[in-house]
């Protein structure tokens with residue numbers, strides 16, 4: 053999925069588990085929610101180096117757990133830290149349900165213990181490629197779908213609207 057869906061899951065984790073609820077802890081949650089996609093960035097920078105093949109070396113439990121454990125030091129209490137770990141794992145759960153058309157299909161959840169690929173495809177995928185392909189109506193529709201499913205409910209449906217928190221001075225204290 054795109055950073056839209058992953059950031060929505062980061063926001064959800066922060067909303068449900070974080071005790072401090074500041075802009076700093078929100079940043080940590082959203083960073084960990086998206087962290088596994090660092091390979092996408094590195095793949096673009098290093099012009100397709102095999103080490104940064106998308107969803108190959110970073111989309112596994114070990115990678116997200118190590119990063120979440122590192123991020124945990126920035127949070128003050130056990131509940132917030134446990135929520136951060138779940139948020140890291142949510143990246144894999146979200147990606148595993150996306151239709152994957154590019155081989156290797158799926159993600160290696162238990163790498164390096166096992167090289168088995170997992171994919172339970174039903175969620176539509178974003179087409180990658182040149183800007184013309186990326187900015188297609190189809191991709192915009194999928195981004196809108198991700199926004200509608202993963203972001204808007206967290207902002208609007210949960211009992212205490214987040215807007216109040218965002219407006220409070222305490223939110224902006226790091």
Ligand SMILES: [Zn+2]
Nearest residue numbers: 053088089147
């Ligand atoms: Zn991913």
